[in-house]
Amino acid sequence: MTQIASKTSLPEGFMYIRDIHPDIRLSNRYHSHDNFMGRPFPFYANNVLIISNEAAESLRKIQDIVAKDGLDLVFYDGYRPQSTVNAFVTWANDPTEQSMKSAYYARVNKADAFELGYIARRSGHTRGSTVDLTLIEKGKYIIPTQKIPRTLEDGFEFMYLDDNTVDTFTHVDLFDDASHHGTALIPEAFQKWRNYLRDVMVANGFKPYSKEWWHYSLENEPYPDTYFDFPVRDYTQN
Numbered sequence: 103m104t105q106i107a108s109k110t111s112l113p114e115g116f117m118y119i120r121d122i123h124p125d126i127r128l129s130n131r132y133h134s135h136d137n138f139m140g141r142p143f144p145f146y147a148n149n150v151l152i153i154s155n156e157a158a159e160s161l162r163k164i165q166d167i168v169a170k171d172g173l174d175l176v177f178y179d180g181y182r183p184q185s186t187v188n189a190f191v192t193w194a195n196d197p198t199e200q201s202m203k204s205a206y207y208a209r210v211n212k213a214d215a216f217e218l219g220y221i222a223r224r225s226g227h228t229r230g231s232t233v234d235l236t237l238i239e240k241g242k243y244i245i246p247t248q249k250i251p252r253t254l255e256d257g258f259e260f261m262y263l264d265d266n267t268v269d270t271f272t273h274v275d276l277f278d279d280a281s282h283h284g285t286a287l288i289p290e291a292f293q294k295w296r297n298y299l300r301d302v303m304v305a306n307g308f309k310p311y312s313k314e315w316w317h318y319s320l321e322n323e324p325y326p327d328t329y330f331d332f333p334v335r336d337y338t339q340n
Contacts, residue, residue, distance in 0.1 A: 133148045178236075232323075250264050
């Protein structure tokens with residue numbers, strides 16, 4: 103079912119990702135034009151991400167673990183309103199809007215993105231316990247994406263969008279087989295960080311999504327049948 107919560111307070115059972123751990127970083131990509139839609143996602147506020155309390159508990163442990171290796175977690179997304187997902191459907195069905203094709207879906211017809219599994223009409227994000235994340239070395243800062251030309255193992259040339267996080271050869275939200283776990287399309291040396299992230303997430307209660315190296319869902323999510331629809335914003339600033 104879809105749960106439309108109050109728009110004046112953060113629903114019970116949820117918290118801000120910024121409050122999980124002081125060393126966690128947030129990327130503002132979805133409240134900018136630097137994403138696959140080419141514009142801010144609707145119902146997203148600046149520098150705010152939300153997650154279920156249960157997922158947050160595991161993520162706090164993960165941050166402590168990666169810190170021992172000189173790393174911090176970087177989050178691109180957590181909970182996602184159903185209204186935002188609905189906007190993805192409208193975007194995908196608009197053939198005239200192709201502004202970010204070369205950067206995010208060069209080899210994909212965006213209208214096929216749902217069937218190919220890169221976005222979903224009923225997203226795990228909307229249930230509140232799914233995250234899109236990566237790692238960054240301590241002492242480094244997230245930067246506006248810089249384009250770096252690269253070539254996949256099948257000869258396809260693309261632009262890697264470097265935001266100063268660890269180098270996984272392809273960037274977050276690239277709709278391509280090269281984003282899959284275990285892909286043979288990237289050099290073996292670049293599997294290191296993908297595998298590191300997968301191993302630490304799985305060991306602490308998250309399951310990976312085979313088509314996106316950055317996407318993880320809590321195994322024992324608290325709301326497995328509920329799709330929420332409250333805005334991602336700072337409810338302390340009423």
